[in-house]
Amino acid sequence: MLKQALKPYKWYVLGSILMTIGVVISSLTQPQFLKKVLAAVLINDQDEIYRIGMWLLVVAGLGLLAGTLNTILAAKISQGVSADIREATFRKIQTFSYANVEEFNAGNLVVRMTNDVTQIQNLVMMIFQVLLRLPILFVGAFILAISTLPSLWWVIVLMVIFITIIMAVTMGTMGPRFGKFQRLMDRVNAIAKENLRGARVVKSFVQEKGQYAKFKEVSNELLDLNLFIGYGFSLMQPLLSLVAYMAIFVSIYLVAGLLREQPEALGSMASFMTYMMQLMFAIIMVSFIGMQASRAMVSLKRIEEVLHTEPAMSFQDGPLEDLSGDLVFQDVSFTYPKDTEPSLKNISFDVKSGEMIGVVGATGAGKSTLAQLIPRLFDPQEGKILIGGRDVKELSQETLKATVSIVLQKALLFSGTIADNLRQGKSDADLVALERASGIAQAKEFIDKLDDTYDSQVEERGNNFSGGQKQRISIARGVIGQPKILVLDDSTSALDAKSEKLVQEALNKDLKGTTTIIIAQKISSVVKADKILVLDEGRLIGQGTHKELVENNAVYREIYETQKGKEED
Secondary structure, eight states: OOHHHHGGGGHHEEEEHHHHHHHHHHHHHHHHHHHHHHHHTTTTTTHHHHHHHHHHHHHHHHHHHHHHHHHHHHHHHHHHHHHHHHHHHHHHHHHHHHHHHHHOOOHHHHHIIIIIHHHHHHHHHHIIIIIIIHHHHHHHHHHHHHHHHHGHHHHHHHHHHHHHHHHHHHHHHHHHHHHHHHHHHHHHHHHHHHHHTTTHHHHHTOOEEEEEEEEHHHHHHHHHHHHHHHHHHHHHHHHHHHHHHHHHHHHHHHHHHHHHHHHTHHHHHHHHHHHHHHHHHHHHHHHHHHHHHHHHHHHHHHHHHHHHHSSSOOOOOOOOOOOOOEEEEEEEEOOOOOOOOOOOEEEEEEETTEEEEEEEEEETTHHHHHHHHTTTTSOOEEEEEEEETTEGGHHHHHHHHEEEEEEOOOOOSSSSSSSHHTTTTHHHHHHHHHHHHHHHHOOOHHHTTTTTGOOEEOOOOOOOHHHHHHHHHHHOOOOOOSEEEEEEEEETTTTTTTHHHHHHHHEEEEEETOOOOOOOOOGGGTTOSEEEEEEEEEEEEEEHHHHHHHHHHHHHHHHHHHHHHHOOO
């Protein structure tokens, strides 16, 4: 995936490679100039000291310039790649069905788009800023160190072997922990997100201590893992330093006697130690990048898992079609992912265009599931759903969106303005359309009282509006596109009886040609429907008018009498 992501930045990559070569040449050349400077110092040759010193400054300056340009190019590459991966991941998530999102979990997907992408960004930055220069630096420093003092070749070999062993053991121990780290991050994020979203429930039931204990348990597990990784790195650093300084000590000890007879060897010794430090730097940095790579590879796999996941459902390509509001269910059965028992079993009914249909039943009877199958939020495992005589699986996404609109029980508004939220139902809606839709939903009365009316700001998840106001805005968003089929999934539950009655009267008056499916807990919400469907444990056990069902359907009659009794009480 990284190779593909780097293609748009090939010129930056080429520039970074060239600058890297420049940095390495500068680093390897400087010790040679240093050797010559020290030799000139020993014989007190001022002209030679000045000449070589100037060359040393020029080489160092060019290396600094190349390093600066390399860092800038590496930053452009890493930022660009991470932005592209993040956007590609988000675009892919937009194609997911409800089933895909539930499979991954929303909090998990957020961590993948943030923390995991950041790990990939850090890896790309390190590759182009550091990793590319290390192989050249290692080989060059190794060859030049041996050529500078050939008799000490074994010291370098031993140092490399010991450092490699230390890094291999550390990487073998730490590597598997990075996968666990990401999983714990998912859990911490999920708990925090769940707690913040349910803050009112937590406060209402005084569950702060229980939620804190739940969060603390996972947080402490993450802490222990981070401490283990930290201890590993803190132990590795002094061990590497010990090996390097032992190699330097042995080198100095062995060369000390040579300096009495050959003082000019001092320059060679200084260059030799510089190359040794460059070797150690190269090995340590490769190992550190290896650690980062282990962590980033886990993140890459998690991102690829999202990008390679096929949406649970796909839409046909095709032109926008003008369909009627006829709706037919033919032996439809549906089971949620990871569930064993079906939520709907062999459901069959038909609705004529312009009819109002009520759907009632006890909690868990499958009412909302039936509602979500109509706009194809899920696909049934068995049976067919026909709209305007066409199987919904054969329709394009644009046709289905233009034909069916659903208003869910949980009114979810997005940050922005009221107009922005309403235009999600029809992107080109003008002020007249906004006012018409909000009038049908009985939202106009409170919107007109706001200082900025339709330009009034909506906070995240609509927290600056009441439950009833959010439901009315959601209904307005559902009707603004004048769909052929409107599904109201218990979407008036937060409204008082008067407002609910006004909404239904407006729907009957202004949306006469629209087929309306009303999912309701209250019989009073569907009593005037042309047909009422009664669900019980996922089965359709009755359909007819209110009067017919009261007379012939025991389940419906029981619900009606229970609710009627409560109203009389």
